[in-house]
Amino acid sequence: MIATSGELAKIVGAQLRGPLDLPVERLVTDSRQAGPGDLFVPVVGLQHDGHDFVAGAWQRGAQVIFAAPGALAARGLEPPAGSAVLEVLDPRAAYGQVGAWWRARFPALVMVGITGSLGKTSTKELAAQILSRRGPIIANQDSFNNEVGVPATLLRLGPEHWAAIQEMGMRGPGQIAELCELVRPALGLITNIGHSHLGVLGSRQAIAEAKGELLDCLGRDGTALLNADDPHSRSLAPRHSGRIVWFGQSAESVRLAEVRGSDVRLQGLSGSRFVLTIAGGPPVEVRLPLPGPHMVANALAAAAIGHALGFTATDIGDALSQPARLAMRGEVLTLANGARLINDAYNAAPESVAAALGILAAEPTTGRRIAVLGGMAELGATSTVEHLRLGAAAGQVVDLLVCVGPAAAEIAEGAAGGRAKVIALPDVPAVAEWLARELRDGDLALLKASRVYELESVLTGLEVRA
Known part of the structure; x- marks a missing residue:
């Protein structure tokens, strides 16, 4: 047990509505993972407000929640009998306070x-x-x-x-x-x-x-x-x-x-x-x-x-020197049809894309070298220049360059005049369809894009050897 509902209220300075003695075994931020003994933390983000999922956390058995003032009333929510609400100004900050308190132990x-x-x-x-x-x-x-x-x-x-x-x-x-x-x-x-x-x-x-x-x-x-x-x-x-x-x-x-x-x-x-x-x-x-x-x-x-x-x-x-496998970071996968994929899709920046292209260029292959590239985020005013450079670098070392998403045009423009054949696709589902249809035995393909693209999702439509 981490603490009781009353103890946690004191740690975070919360106004407690409900029993003081409810045991909290775990704090969760995903209502789908909530269950008996859990405290649900409704994180408020740019896309979602966790308070919208409080009812789901209660239904799954969570008896304790953090909540911002007025957030439950605004949604017409009443706590189930026997549950506790810890009212805090910022549930996410309260979550951090509990983490810091536990670390100090x-x-x-x-x-x-x-x-x-x-x-x-x-x-x-x-x-x-x-x-x-x-x-x-x-x-x-x-x-x-x-x-x-x-x-x-x-x-x-x-x-x-x-x-x-x-x-x-x-x-x-x-x-x-x-x-x-x-x-x-x-x-x-x-x-x-x-x-x-x-x-x-x-x-x-x-x-x-x-x-x-x-x-x-x-x-x-x-x-x-x-x-x-x-x-x-x-x-x-x-x-x-x-x-x-x-x-x-x-x-x-x-x-x-x-x-x-x-x-x-x-x-x-x-x-x-x-x-x-x-x-x-x-x-x-x-x-x-x-x-x-x-x-x-x-x-x-x-x-x-x-x-x-x-x-x-x-x-x-x-x-x-021991075996290591880092998911989506230079992860090498072999498909049932004999093609190989370098899944480096976790994130992308100019330095990491250059490193990945270097790996692709240096690896012997009997088929085509293919780079599937999405955009690089958070580059500010340098974004256009960096995507043009990315396209130019890729165009010199691959046989086929597949560009995806909003940055596809800039990457393709940068690759103009290089040795690569360039294909621009609108989104990741289109890439998944293309890979399933076009990859063949001997091909070596690189997947690389910023996290927002979730480019690794193309793997769901491909048969990967165990």
């Missing part, structure tokens, strides 16, 4: 916070492979990294966990700082500073400033982990007065990087090999089973976390 737990423009989830998963060698840990599910996802992770903490890893995303200034108040990390890693969020913040330096809020919350006793290959990350170092562990692989960072990768040998879709050196110690050969040079950078970031927590280079290298 585990002061000895080592909390690792991760932010950055690219590679957060991959780094988190690789770091989890390393840290779990010492004992049970917890890490956020999928990319649960916002003001709703973070409390969900914190409320899964238990006395059996010695460490936790939490991604922290943002949409603007101040949001990393707010998440840090909940998470209270002892280690903070910034993977890199890229183009994502240019539409909101205007420049990469402004993005760096916002991501750097993670360093501000560490304090003198905390450890910062920074990318020595990234000039914007290097500019953040003065914001932290405690220990900094640098990681990198470029020739320019050789003197700075305490955790270093060298002799990188890309091996197509099977991954890569590289040499890991930590603090000038003996080199360790790593066989990373994830494709692309960007995954080497993510592995080095994860290695920096392991090193900061006392793992040896040998243990780190062995953990990184």
Whole structure:
């Protein structure tokens, strides 16, 4: 049990209507998952108001809910007999308060916070492979990294966990700082500073400033982990007065990087090999089973976390060499008809699309190289230029370029004059139909687009081999 209805009312400063002693085992934000013993949190977002689903949560057995003042009355809702309503100004903020309260119950737990423009989830998963060698840990599910996802992770903490890893995303200034108040990390890693969020913040330096809020919350006793290959990350170092562990692989960072990768040998879709050196110690050969040079950078970031927590280079290298499958991030699928798909559809930014196209171009295939590309979000004034560049780059390395959605025209225009045949499709269902009809034995296709496209949904119409 997390707490009783009365205890939670005190924690969040709620006005309680109903019994004080109802046990709460779980907090849920999806009414479809609600059941007996649950507290339903009606999150108010841009598209939906969770208060519209309160009745469904009650029907499924939830006896306790958060609710904003007047929200139930406006919908003509009366709480069922024996249930409790905790009236709060902002249910989402109250959810965060409960998460922060629960996290404070585990002061000895080592909390690792991760932010950055690219590679957060991959780094988190690789770091989890390393840290779990010492004992049970917890890490956020999928990319649960916002003001709703973070409390969900914190409320899964238990006395059996010695460490936790939490991604922290943002949409603007101040949001990393707010998440840090909940998470209270002892280690903070910034993977890199890229183009994502240019539409909101205007420049990469402004993005760096916002991501750097993670360093501000560490304090003198905390450890910062920074990318020595990234000039914007290097500019953040003065914001932290405690220990900094640098990681990198470029020739320019050789003197700075305490955790270093060298002799990188890309091996197509099977991954890569590289040499890991930590603090000038003996080199360790790593066989990373994830494709692309960007995954080497993510592995080095994860290695920096392991090193900061006392793992040896040998243990780190062995953990990184274990089989790993990251859904929608360079995930290789073989279809029943012999075609192969690189499902990299989780998100897209100029840097990650370039990396994915590099993987596609380098992989031997007996059939056609096909890139299925949607738009890249949050690029602001640079959006048109970046989509033209994307099209130009893709047009030089693939045989067939399938463009989808609102950015299709810009991508197609950029590809004009290249070697690729270009097809523009209006939406993702049209892409699904095209792939099911046109893919054949020997083809190698890349799926890549921003999260809003949900491009991975095309797989539902394709027969994937187990």
